[in-house]
Amino acid sequence: MKDVFLSFRGRLLRSTFWAYAIAAWIVFILLFMGFERAFGHASTLLLYPPFFVVLVALITKRLHDRNKRGAWILVILIPIAGPILLVTELGFLRGSAGPNRYGRDPSEFYPDYQVVK
Numbered sequence: 001m002k003d004v005f006l007s008f009r010g011r012l013l014r015s016t017f018w019a020y021a022i023a024a025w026i027v028f029i030l031l032f033m034g035f036e037r038a039f040g041h042a043s044t045l046l047l048y049p050p051f052f053v054v055l056v057a058l059i060t061k062r063l064h065d066r067n068k069r070g071a072w073i074l075v076i077l078i079p080i081a082g083p084i085l086l087v088t089e090l091g092f093l094r095g096s097a098g099p100n101r102y103g104r105d106p107s108e109f110y111p112d113y114q115v116v117k
Helices: 002-006 014-065 070-077 081-091
Strands: none
Touching: 002 014, 014 070, 014 081, 070 081
């Protein structure tokens, strides 16, 4: 799990990205509700930084699957078109076929006995 949520290396399938992103949001909302009661508005200072890191890690790996650099996340800063373009790239377009510079294709099956590191 640590590799999925905290690593910026590798690739994520579209379906895997959506599953982990939704799970991260659910955990964040539940934690926020609990922390809000205990700490008030200061809870945002506790929860936002780690949540931000998790989302950036997931987005970076999804961009890697599209054969794009992680810095491509900055496209979100372009008003109106940026968020639309990023959501389209992350959530609706298939990753690049076969291995790319960020790793092997996660949609292909690799039995462990064939993988040599």
